[in-house]
Every structure is written in structure tokens, then in C-alpha cells.
Amino acid sequence: MLVILGISSGDSQDQPLTTILSASACTAPYVELSGGCFYFHETFMNWHDARDYCRGLSGDNISVDLATVADCDQASRIYQHIIMEYGALWHWLGGSDEGQEGNWHWVTGDSVPMGHPFWYPGHPDNYPENNCLAIHRTTGYFVAYGCENTGPFVCQQF
Numbered sequence: 084m085l086v087i088l089g090i091s092s093g094d095s096q097d098q099p100l101t102t103i104l105s106a107s108a109c110t111a112p113y114v115e116l117s118g119g120c121f122y123f124h125e126t127f128m129n130w131h132d133a134r135d136y137c138r139g140l141s142g143d144n145i146s147v148d149l150a151t152v153a154d155c156d157q158a159s160r161i162y163q164h165i166i167m168e169y170g171a172l173w174h175w176l177g178g179s180d181e182g183q184e185g186n187w188h189w190v191t192g193d194s195v196p197m198g199h200p201f202w203y204p205g206h207p208d209n210y211p212e213n214n215c216l217a218i219h220r221t222t223g224y225f226v227a228y229g230c231e232n233t234g235p236f237v238c239q240q241f
């Protein structure tokens with residue numbers, strides 16, 4: 084089902100013509116969760132290799148990167164999907180503080196929200212080598228892990 088929220092037909096300098104939300108807009112292997120299209124990739128890679136892999140899935144009109152999380156509901160849906168499909172395995176998401184210690188950003192450039200209810204208590208921790216963001220295996224909270232660790236990961240279409 085497609086839901087077209089707004090259509091305008093003004094001059095060429097207008098905002099994008101359509102904003103489309105869809106419950107089934109994601110084509111396999113992407114799954115729709117809270118309006119985003121996510122691809123759960125179960126081959127273990129370190130964070131940078133995982134990011135390269137996701138970006139390699141980009142096409143002419145689709146940009147793919149490691150996944151970001153829009154809000155609590157989406158974080159919860161992503162975690163529930165992992166538990167249901169793959170069991171309690173942590174997964175890389177597209178957040179890091181490699182650019183500046185303690186300054187967490189998504190791959191999109193947006194800031195990662197800090198504290199409760201997103202992060203595991205005590206995370207991100209004070210270990211400067213833990214620069215990459217994963218979703219915790221048994222709680223679904225964000226955790227900061229060393230980027231060289233290998234694990235499954237989540238890509239997203241943008």
C-alpha cells in the first residue's frame with residue numbers, strides 16, 4: 084500500500100514533489116521497519132568493511148549505507164527483528180565517534196541521541212578505542228564497541 088502524503092506541482096525549484104511512506108515499499112532482501120528499508124546481513128565483518136559492503140549495494144537511484152535509527156520505536160523494531168530472525172546477536176549500526184572522541188554521529192551526519200533510553204547504561208563508555216555503534220545482543224540498547232570487532236550488520240536504503 085502506498086500512501087502519498089503530498090504532491091505539489093510548482094516551479095522547478097520546489098521541494099521534492101512527493102513524499103511517500105509505504106508499508107511495503109522495501110524490496111527483498113530489505114525489510115520495512117517503521118518506515119525504513121533495512122537489510123540484515125549475517126556475514127561477520129568489522130565496522131568499516133561492513134560499511135563498505137553496504138555502500139556497495141547502492142544503485143542509480145538508491146543510496147545504501149550502514150543503518151541509522153530514527154527513534155525509539157524503530158530501534159525496538161530493529162532489535163525485535165534481530166531476535167526473531169537471528170537470535171541474540173549484536174549487529175553493527177551506522178554510528179561512530181571516530182571523527183571526534185565522544186561526538187557520536189550517524190553515517191548520514193545526524194547526531195546520535197545520547198543516554199536513556201537509547202544507550203546501554205554506562206555507554207558510550209570512557210574507552211576511547213570503542214568508536215563504533217552496535218545494537219546490544221540481549222537488550223537492544225546501543226553499545227560502543229571497537230570498530231575492528233567482527234559481527235553481523237544492518238544496511239539501510241536512503
Ligand SMILES: [Ca+2]
Nearest residue numbers: 180211213214
Ligand atoms: Ca570512542
